[in-house]
Amino acid sequence: MQEDVLITTQENKTDYSALRAATESIKQELRQIIVGQERLVETLLVALLADGHVLIEGVPGIAKTLTAKLLARTVAVDFSRIQFTPDLMPSDVLGTSVFHPGTASFEYKQGPIFANIVLIDEINRAPAKTQASLFEVMEEQHVTHDGKVYPLAAPFIVLATQNPIEQEGTYRLPEAQLDRFMFKVLVDYPSLEEEVAILELQHKGPQLKKELDQVQAVLSAEQLLALRQAVQAVHLDKKLLEYMAQIVAETRVSKSLYLGASPRASIALLNSTKALAALRGRGFVTPEDVQELAPVVLRHRILLTPEREMEGITPDEVIKQIVQKIEVPR
Numbered sequence: 105m106q107e108d109v110l111i112t113t114q115e116n117k118t119d120y121s122a123l124r125a126a127t128e129s130i131k132q133e134l135r136q137i138i139v140g141q142e143r144l145v146e147t148l149l150v151a152l153l154a155d156g157h158v159l160i161e162g163v164p165g166i167a168k169t170l171t172a173k174l175l176a177r178t179v180a181v182d183f184s185r186i187q188f189t190p191d192l193m194p195s196d197v198l199g200t201s202v203f204h205p206g207t208a209s210f211e212y213k214q215g216p217i218f219a220n221i222v223l224i225d226e227i228n229r230a231p232a233k234t235q236a237s238l239f240e241v242m243e244e245q246h247v248t249h250d251g252k253v254y255p256l257a258a259p260f261i262v263l264a265t266q267n268p269i270e271q272e273g274t275y276r277l278p279e280a281q282l283d284r285f286m287f288k289v290l291v292d293y294p295s296l297e298e299e300v301a302i303l304e305l306q307h308k309g310p311q312l313k314k315e316l317d318q319v320q321a322v323l324s325a326e327q328l329l330a331l332r333q334a335v336q337a338v339h340l341d342k343k344l345l346e347y348m349a350q351i352v353a354e355t356r357v358s359k360s361l362y363l364g365a366s367p368r369a370s371i372a373l374l375n376s377t378k379a380l381a382a383l384r385g386r387g388f389v390t391p392e393d394v395q396e397l398a399p400v401v402l403r404h405r406i407l408l409t410p411e412r413e414m415e416g417i418t419p420d421e422v423i424k425q426i427v428q429k430i431e432v433p434r
Contacts, residue, residue: 123331124385127153129322130178136319138171139305140298146383147289147400148175148263152328153335153379156286156372157242157262159227159404163269166291172223172263179328180321181220181259188230190273194237198247212249217241220259220325227264228274235281238262242284259328279363279407286372288404338378339388343433348373348394354426355406361422363407372401391432399423 127149134145144160148171151158160168176183186197199215216222217238227235241247242262246255264285267274282288294302323331349370356364377393403419412422 120334120382120385120387123153123334123382126323126327126331127383130175133178133319133322134171134174137174137305138167139301140294141167141171141291144168144171144289144291145175147287148172150376150379150383150397151286152179152259152261153332153383154286154372154375155259155261155332156376157284158264159282159285159288160263160265160291161268161288162265162291163293164267166293168265168291169223169225172265174319175263176221176223177319178322179221179325180323181325181328182218182257183221183223184216184219185223185225186216187225188227188234190229190231192230192234194234197234197237198241199249201250210250212252212254214247214254217247218254218256220257220261222260222262224262224264226266226274228266228277231275232278235275235278238281239284242281257325259325259332282404283366283368285404286376287400289400290403335375335379335382337387338381340374340378341389341433344377344389344391344394345374347391347430347433348377350430351394351398351426352402354430355402355423358422358426360409360412360417360425361406362409363405365402365405369401369405373397376401395427398427 130149131145138145148158152175160172162168173183173185186192195215197215197217199213199218201210202213203210241256245258245260246253248254262285266277293299352365352367352370352373355361355369358364373394376397377389380393380397381387381389399420402423406419406422408417408419408422
């Protein structure tokens with residue numbers, strides 16, 4: 105684990121070289137096992153720095169769960185994994201009261217959501233009441249049980265996966281829940297070269313299991329919180345704030361959309377672009393940062409009109425049109 109990831113400030117300018125070194129170390133740990141998926145890893149790191157939850161969507165077998173699990177291993181914090189199924193109850197996630205006959209009293213037994221990094225596998229397989237149990241904890245980072253509030257320790261981030269193809273036994277995520285995810289990342293198949301590299305890695309056999317165990321923690325919880333604090337110092341010009349707000353506001357009046365993005369999307373765009381700039385060693389946000397992150401911030405927060413759906417238009421295409429329509433600040 106790195107001993108020092110402190111951010112130094114000289115002449116009112118923040119030096120992000122230590123932050124870059126820390127995130128590069130995480131990437132190196134993941135590259136021991138994960139082939140490709142560079143974009144996914146960088147987006148997860150941005151979310152980690154920006155204190156945001158991530159929804160990862162892709163077909164089975166493309167290392168969504170493995171990437172999320174190994175990322176959690178690179179940070180020395182509590183980790184839990186919850187497999188969502190149609191019979192999963194809210195108490196299976198949040199915890200429940202256990203009766204003790206000796207004392208004739210109930211004790212609250214915390215559920216697996218009480219961890220720093222929580223991986224939810226196949227999140228769209230649980231019914232509405234279980235999905236609703238996540239609303240409070242994802243937004244407010246605490247659980248209310250029998251009238252008492254139980255705060256979660258910081259940092260707290262939910263990484264959730266879902267399969268977009270299989271529909272049997274799945275449930276559509278409520279819009280209110282989708283809005284609580286900072287990003288929705290679409291993961292595609294690997295390239296031919298990457299798939300060959302995957303086969304070479306698997307050909308090692310038992311050696312691969314040994315390498316999985318060698319993925320080491322790079323950051324502590326305290327160091328991660330310090331990096332998050334440093335991200336807040338990234339400069340963001342007022343013109344860029346207006347640019348972000350214009351993009352989000354345009355989703356609410358677009359004739360292609362039935363539902364536009366909420367102010368939570370604007371806040372997510374603000375925080376994530378600052379994290380991306382710091383990740384790349386810059387102390388300021390650029391319009392290109394906003395354009396790059398707009399799709400992952402907005403695609404799950406908007407709904408196409410039935411007419412556009414019938415035409416085969418995708419949310420990303422509408423977002424691209426909106427971004428191209430808004431004048432870039434100079």
